[in-house]
Amino acid sequence: MNSAENFMQNKQLSKQAGNEPAQPQPLQQLLTRPDIWQLATQQRRPRTGITTGYRGLDALLASRGWPRGATSELLVDKAGIGEMSLLLPTLAELTQQGRMAVLVNPPHIPYAPALVQAGVQLEKLLIVHPRGQRDQLWTAEQSLQSGACGALISWQGKEIPADKDLRRLQLAAREGDSLHFHFRPSSSAATPSPAALRLHLQGDGEQLAVHLLKQLNGKSGQRIHLARRADLIRRDQPLH
Amino acid sequence: MLWLCIQFPKLPLEALTRARKQGEDSPQAVVESNLVVESNPTAEARNVTAGLSIATACAYCPALELLERDRERESQLLQQLAQWGYSFTPVVSPRSSTGSGKKTDRGESNPACLYLELSGSLKARGGLAALLHQLRKELHKMRIQHFMGIGHSPCAAHLLSQLPEHRQWLAETKTPPTPQQWRQWISFAPSKLLDCNNRAIAKLYASGIKRVSQLLAIPLSEVGNRFGRNFIDYLARLNGTRPDPVPSYEPPPEFHSELFFPSPLDNSEQLLFPAGRLVRELCRQLQRRQLYSQQLSWVLDYGSRGKQQVNVDVSRPLFDPQRLIALTKLQLERVELKEPVQALALHCQQLRPLESQSLREDFFDEGSKLHDSYQLIDKLKARLGHEALSGVTLKESYLPEQAWASADSLTLQSKSRSHQLHPVNAPRPSWLLPRPEKIQQRDHKLFYDGELQLLQGPERIDGYWWQHHRHARDYYIARGNQGSLYWVYQDLTSENWFLHGVYS
Known part of the structure; x- marks a missing residue:
């Protein structure tokens, strides 16, 4: 099945590549392509993204939120700096709308009380533990394509996924109109990636430092500091 | 009447050859105690009819395939x-x-x-x-x-x-x-x-x-x-002057059907055709009797070398044969045939009656979106296995590790109308470690990837003293070197420190 799909995809790509010089497409048609960025229309562009729940971050992003139907890469080295709390508002909103959220191979147990506190509907949360790289990619692709899945969060395992696979996930996310969040170590920042958005996350004191590495249709290179929840970093008089 | x-x-004859594709017309005959009982049209065209001895039949038609009744x-x-x-x-x-x-x-x-x-x-x-x-x-x-x-x-x-x-x-x-x-x-x-x-x-x-x-x-x-x-x-x-009673048939609430292959199949792709026939039979039965099945179990019969069972789980009432075949295909693709398959059987234990409740959900709730998610779950289950999928729910307990439970993804998707639980109103980490990890302790300082600094606490959780293992812990929120926030506790009985969660 996969090889057949792959074949079809390649065929389409080669057809596109072959057709373009032969019969020039009308300009309007070309401009509607999502991968062509027109600076002049930047101001008029509708806010198509799904809000992150952080105003400062929304303002930085070209679509005023997480890009729809695309992969967003989050480069994180250390757990616990608030990387999940960056996604929890979005997960809460999507699950309340009745769409599914899928976690593929989460590193630890997603703790139900914390998720409920954040507003996530637990009955819409699915945790999948596929074995091996192939099943993992298959799961991600199928879930993204299905259209039932509002957001899929995957963690890069030991093997580094090939560029081709990342591209396929990106296409699957577009097909199913779902958000794909991919956690990767920051060492992969140097390698190119087809993701629509790449953020580098780092802990900075008691704040989360976000560095925008790349975004489609928008500027990159900005940095922003997001504060963590006040009740977490409140300092009590230590007993010991 | x-x-x-x-x-x-x-x-x-049909009991033995029904599994074959139409159009295969090699001459065949069913024999019992040296006599031909039944023959197919190809054989009949060569004068092989019921009542002949095997020797005569073979003389009429040398290519005759003999099947034991x-x-x-x-x-x-x-x-x-x-x-x-x-x-x-x-x-x-x-x-x-x-x-x-x-x-x-x-x-x-x-x-x-x-x-x-x-x-x-x-x-x-x-x-x-x-x-x-x-x-x-x-x-x-x-x-x-x-x-x-x-x-x-x-x-x-x-x-x-x-x-x-x-x-x-x-x-x-x-x-x-x-x-x-x-x-x-x-x-x-x-x-x-x-x-x-x-x-x-x-x-x-x-x-x-x-x-x-x-x-x-x-x-x-x-x-x-x-x-x-x-x-x-x-x-x-x-x-008609006297009543004519006949024993009445009572159908069992289960489905069993088997196809027998006179020449064994050694390729799992070949199994798809007979599997499709069985699934269509099942669907017709289910639809008429208004039942549904949550599990199709396929039995691949290797003859004397044992059997292999392949289960396909279906999360919701499904009558569409194409979809059931697609799910079966996903499972059969994973199966490696150890030996040529001699018979393929489909069993459905426990057919359940359709409830109006489950249908209503489909009509008036989110409808197609819910349907899509069921389809996705079925698909994932068919390839990854039942145990790879799970959900989480809340549980009522003071102990942090017992305040959540892994849940079957099936029961999760249908809206629970039962009593809603509420979590504790205290900051809880989004990741919980499956097993608390011990933290190094030197000179009254804690070390886990660098020195830990306690920010908040203690939150004392003490309970289950009536059980053989008492849980008495003081929970703190601690900050690591690089800004990570951890949920750590000190066990009050052993005075050791453990890492239990990550505020991710």
Whole structure:
């Protein structure tokens, strides 16, 4: 099945590549392509993204939120700096709308009380533990394509996924109109990636430092500091 | 009463060769104790007919494929047919074939047949002609040869099904026959069609009784003197003067069907075709009886080398054969055949009745989106296995590791209308470690990837002292070197420090 799909995809790509010089497409048609960025229309562009729940971050992003139907890469080295709390508002909103959220191979147990506190509907949360790289990619692709899945969060395992696979996930996310969040170590920042958005996350004191590495249709290179929840970093008089 | 008798003359052959694709026409014959019992049309074209010895048959047709008769499979197939008939009328009675293998001295044996009482289902099915048409069409689809007869009692229907004139009338008729017509046919029937032993038929012919009408003209007491009480009884049932009870069939709430491959299959792709046939049979059954199945279990039979079971889970009522086949395909792709497969069986234990509740959810709730998610879950389950999918729920407990529970993804998707639990109103980490990790402790300082700094606490959780293992802990929120926030605790009994969660 996969090889057949792959074949079809390649065929389409080669057809596109072959057709373009032969019969020039009308300009309007070309401009509607999502991968062509027109600076002049930047101001008029509708806010198509799904809000992150952080105003400062929304303002930085070209679509005023997480890009729809695309992969967003989050480069994180250390757990616990608030990387999940960056996604929890979005997960809460999507699950309340009745769409599914899928976690593929989460590193630890997603703790139900914390998720409920954040507003996530637990009955819409699915945790999948596929074995091996192939099943993992298959799961991600199928879930993204299905259209039932509002957001899929995957963690890069030991093997580094090939560029081709990342591209396929990106296409699957577009097909199913779902958000794909991919956690990767920051060492992969140097390698190119087809993701629509790449953020580098780092802990900075008691704040989360976000560095925008790349975004489609928008500027990159900005940095922003997001504060963590006040009740977490409140300092009590230590007993010991 | 309107009884339909459907006779299956080729059942011994069909039980063995039904799994093959249509159009395979190598000559085949079923044999039992050295005699040919049944042969397919290709073999019949070469004069291989029932009653020949194997040697003669092989002389007529050297390429003949001989199959040993399997009575158990035959009766299984008849049970399946009875189940199929049950979907048309609640009064069904199967009758297995009579006569043993040594039937040449008894003449022809009776093939297996099925009695259906139709008077109650004519209206629902749009009249006799439409009902008969549907029966014929479905039997043809199942590739079962048959002929039918209609009568006022089971034995009359059985007799008339053997009468060619009656069969022809039945093929054209639109209305059920009148009692007069029955009597005419019965009296017109040759007496060799009577359902009695050969000796009695020989006696009838010897006394010049060639048609049933002649027999009926003789006073019953005279007939009784010559042919015995049982024969009189039979005549009375045939006439309709005495009731003709037949055992009624009661379908089990499960589905079993098996296809046998005379030449074993060694490729799992080849299994898809017979699997599709079984799934279609299942779907028809389920739809008619308004049941659904949550699990299809496929059994691959390797003959003497054991069996292998493959389960396909279905999360919600599903009647669409294409989708069930797609799920089955995902499972079969993963299966490596150890040996050539000799038979493929589909079992569904515990068919459940459709509940209006589950349907209502589909109509008025989110509808297609919910449907999509069920489909996705089924697909993932089919490839990754049941255990790879899970959900989480809340549980009522003071202990942090018991305040959540892993849940079946199936029950999760349907909206729970039960009591809603609320989590504790205190900051809880989004990741919980499956097992608390011990933290290094030196000079009253804690080290986990650098020095830990306690920010908040303690939150004392003490409980379960009545159990053998007391849990007394002081929880703190701690900050690591690089800004990570951790949930750590000190065990009050051992005074050791542990990492239990990550504020991610």
